[in-house]
Amino acid sequence: MLISVIVPAYNSQESILRTLVSADQIACDDLEIICVNDGSTDGTQEIINRFSVGAQHSVTYRNTPNRGVSAARNLGMSIATGDWVYFLDADDAIDFERFGAVAERLRTDLSDADCVKTSFRMRENEAAYDRRFVETERLVGGADIRGLRKAVSGCPDSTFSFNEYLGCVWGGFFKRELILANKLEMDPGLHFMEDMQFQLKYFAGCKQVIVLPDITYEYVVNDASATHSWSSKQEKSLLNSLGLLLSAVEDDEELSGLLKPRFAYYILLTVLDRRRTCYSEDSAEIIGFLKSDSSRSLVASFGSLFDRVGVLAPKHLLLSQFLKVLVKCLGVGSDASV
Numbered sequence: 001m002l003i004s005v006i007v008p009a010y011n012s013q014e015s016i017l018r019t020l021v022s023a024d025q026i027a028c029d030d031l032e033i034i035c036v037n038d039g040s041t042d043g044t045q046e047i048i049n050r051f052s053v054g055a056q057h058s059v060t061y062r063n064t065p066n067r068g069v070s071a072a073r074n075l076g077m078s079i080a081t082g083d084w085v086y087f088l089d090a091d092d093a094i095d096f097e098r099f100g101a102v103a104e105r106l107r108t109d110l111s112d113a114d115c116v117k118t119s120f121r122m123r124e125n126e127a128a129y130d131r132r133f134v135e136t137e138r139l140v141g142g143a144d145i146r147g148l149r150k151a152v153s154g155c156p157d158s159t160f161s162f163n164e165y166l167g168c169v170w171g172g173f174f175k176r177e178l179i180l181a182n183k184l185e186m187d188p189g190l191h192f193m194e195d196m197q198f199q200l201k202y203f204a205g206c207k208q209v210i211v212l213p214d215i216t217y218e219y220v221v222n223d224a225s226a227t228h229s230w231s232s233k234q235e236k237s238l239l240n241s242l243g244l245l246l247s248a249v250e251d252d253e254e255l256s257g258l259l260k261p262r263f264a265y266y267i268l269l270t271v272l273d274r275r276r277t278c279y280s281e282d283s284a285e286i287i288g289f290l291k292s293d294s295s296r297s298l299v300a301s302f303g304s305l306f307d308r309v310g311v312l313a314p315k316h317l318l319l320s321q322f323l324k325v326l327v328k329c330l331g332v333g334s335d336a337s338v
Contacts, residue, residue, distance in 0.1 A: 002030035004082030008072030012090035013043040022093035027100040032058040034076045039066025070186035070194045084173045099216040114206035116173040124221040132213045141208035167196035171217035
């Protein structure tokens with residue numbers, strides 16, 4: 001088997017058929033589709049069952065209790081038989097024509113690569129935008145792998161465009177042999193950027209990665225998805241996830257140093273973008289710290305803000321509220337009404 005397309009699904013009855021059909025239309029005679037129904041409570045399971053009966057490609061599906069997308073992807077990887085693994089989310093789709101062209105190259109000139117990252121199309125309502133990481137095909141190897149890990153982590157990098165999406169596993173072809181050899185899996189304890197952690201570990205064992213301008217993946221912006229929905233529980237989970245991500249790069253002191261301020265900045269922008277609830281005036285200790293000169297210097301570099309958020313926020317108020325105070329006291333953001 002050449003390629004295993006792994007599709008984790010949870011309450012995806014509105015989109016799962018389109019997703020699976022897009023994979024089934026791929027012109028490749030050596031491809032399997034693995035769908036893991038992660039404890040859906042809607043009609044997802046029934047749709048998968050019906051689809052599997054008439055599909056042209058081999059379809060394997062499993063129904064499991066709800067354990068999260070990481071556990072679903074791990075199960076998919078454990079039963080995959082393809083030389084390459086490709087992840088497809090249940091609300092997205094594959095550009096089957098371009099995917100087929102890349103699949104043919106996996107047998108020939110791309111076969112020696114440890115990973116092939118392809119570009120994607122972003123679809124929001126009726127609009128679609130092509131997002132290419134590179135304009136021409138690029139081979140990344142040797143010392144440049146370190147730069148790729150940096151770009152995957154979301155750090156600014158002029159080598160790739162739209163590198164904030166490089167951390168997503170979708171759109172990439174990963175060697176199953178390398179996954180098995182390094183006993184890699186996604187951490188079920190991570191609820192944010194679990195695919196980034198997986199890739200940081202994966203690329204640490206790569207000799208060469210090929211990044212293509214070819215678009216094989218269609219990312220559908222969905223306000224109801226886990227990435228766009230938000231809750232106080234998720235805010236706490238975000239802190240935990242970022243801490244685990246730092247542990248994934250502890251072998252690289254320079255990258256770890258870059259990630260701390262980056263993650264602090266990410267926390268700030270994420271919460272502001274979600275336009276969370278108002279803050280509490282009762283948090284005197286936090287407000288006092290934020291007004292201090294030492295706080296101003298920390299925020300200026302974002303260097304130790306990550307640590308401060310981890311230490312102070314859970315004791316007193318929600319992360320969103322904490323950052324609301326930060327913005328109001330220090331004028332980090334121009335919009336004080338978020």
